Amino acid sequence: MTDHADNTPLTAETLQKEILGFLTERIKTEVQPDQDLFASGVVSSMFAMQLVVHLEDAYDIAIVGGDLKLDNFRTVVSMADLVLRLKGDTEAAGNA
Template sequence: MKTSPLTAEAIESAMTAYLTERTKTEVKPDDDIFASGLVSSMFAMELVVHLESTYDIAIIGPELKIDNFRTAKVMAALVLRLSEDGVASDA
């Protein structure tokens, strides 16, 4: 069974839902979750594990920087970059 390709919109939606559930605060795709104080830097490691297990990717080396996890939009771009079957939203 073929699954539909990943899109930025689908990942953003899933990540905002995940972040909203985890923080008990509504999170929008462009909200900087670290600058807003919603989460700590320790939560970044949880995000790494969540993204890796959900999207079957490996986040290593230079990708392991806090700027790649600040917003759902940035995380979607990271997943698409690291995913073999990702499709850019403007393609």
């Protein structure tokens, strides 16, 4: 299942809205884009793995190595930044 429609540009704002939608559906709680999801107790570190899988599947990226740190999943903003960075790396690698 892909959340992002391929014909719309992938922007930080679009990503944040899509990730917020996923979180709201899964945890039944509305969160703010800059809210620390772990410190606020809204999600657990176990849920972080679900976030990894969701982002990989929804945006066709691989989150490995140093990118698997909790800080990349702490806020919706940081997740959107991670996806944009990895999508940029993927596109750059594909054009090499």
